[in-house]
Amino acid sequence: MRESVDIAVIGGGQAGLAASHELTSRGAEHVVLERDRIAETWRNRWDSFCLVLPNWSLRLPGHPYDGDDPDGFMPRDELVAYLERYAASFDAPVQESVEVTGLQPSPSGWTVETSNGALEARAVIIATGAFQRTFHPPGWDSLPPSIVQVDIGGYHSPQSLPPGKVLVIGSGQSGCQIAEELTLAGREVFLACGRSPWLPRRVGGRDIYWWATETGFMDTPLTALADPVERLGANPQLSGHDGGHDMHFRTLDALGVTLLGHFTGADDLTAYFAPDLRASIAFGDQAFQSFANLIRDYSEKRGISVDGLDPPPAWDHDGPESLDLSGFGAVVVASGYRPDYRWMELPETLDPLGFPIQNASGNGVLPGLHFLGVHFLRTRKSALLPGVGEDASVVVQRAVDHLGR
Secondary structure, three states: OOOEEEEEEEOOOHHHHHHHHHHHHOOOOEEEEOOOOOOHHHHOOOOOOEOOOOHHHOEEOOEEOOOOOOOOOOEHHHHHHHHHHHHHHOOOOEEOOOOEEEEEEEOOEEEEEEOOEEEEEEEEEEOOOOOOEEOOOOOHHHOOOOOEEEEHHHOOOHHHOOOOEEEEEOOOHHHHHHHHHHHHOOOOEEEEOOOOOEOOOEEOOEEHHHHHHHOOHHHOOHHHOOOHHHHHOOOOEOEOHHHOEOOOHHHHHHHOOEEEOOEEEEEOOEEEEOOOHHHHHHHHHHHHHHHHHHHHHHHHHHOOOOOOOOOOOOOOOOOOOEEEOOOEEEEEEOOOEEOOOHHHOOHHHEOOOOOEOOOOOOEOOOOOEEEOOOOOOOOOOOOOOOOHHHHHHHHHHHHHHHOOO
16 A cells, blocks of 8 residues: 555545545545445345435436436446446546554544555545444344344345244334335234334325425435434335335335334343334324425425325324244344444544534544535435535535645
8 A cells, every 4th residue: 555645535435436536526636445345335235225216316426327217226236336337437546455444643634544554644534434333222132042133234135034934123214125025025024113204205296306305305404403313313214126116114014014113122032012103103104294294385386286195094003012033033133323433533523423523514623534425414415325426525625625735
């Protein structure tokens, strides 16, 4: 590895590549350090994974969606290929299989400790993803070891799990999609539900993401949240499979999935759940109604007539509070992720939730330290393929300005 560089970008996913594109366009010397391969996080998704956002929404700098199915939802392997083409299109200086293990201020800027030795950089852009660490719910370690337990990253397909019933813990996008896939494959599935919003796939003949963009919902800044902890909330329940369709608690119930309250723990072969299924469904319904009101307001101002926004039928029961795990082949834990920047060993740069402390331009609290691809870095879409490019332009310009270029 070279001994010094103007700017080191840490992470070779969409955020790191977007930063590299913007640095290249400005003629800024830089290197992108990736501990595995380009788009490794996407490579590790389950076999049938596809995007929930429509293809037309992919807007990386200099490389908007270039396929022939703009209204489709890109599957995993196509997305990896898309990001590889993107890197090749401007000859991104990516060094794969280089793990960053530490980061410390130095007289010249920053010392980046890596598996290939130390690198001096005048500025650093950390683009390691929106979330890096799997979250395990309280009581997870009480599950019986006789039943196979896998995180989202360890789930590949229904065939990859042992035979038998399956308990899925977590009801965000991933948990619901996995529960749906397992049920369609003939497995008996039980879903431990939390508070997750849901949205219809389409309203008025348009994809819901079109409405989210046009109403300004995706431009919501962090300061608009009632509580910063809302950053850790689940993404809306949706699916991009089979051309995109509705997927939420009611569709899963109709499919035959047994819905439960949130998981509280286990005692030998008995798992326990809170009596809060109705409350969780009510939470999702309220999120839908709030978004429906945004659509109504937008439509009225523009004289657009829309339907499909009627409230869903009331849900009037909770699920069982205990479950005999005899006959279960696996438990899939899909309770989400948390940020993890502990490798930096710079606790003063993180807030109580573990997110980097930064201003609206992506500057960290220490000179020359910048972040990109962070959830709500600038807006709700900051970590997403449609939004990371906008942030990259701002963050890179600030990094370049820091160098006095």
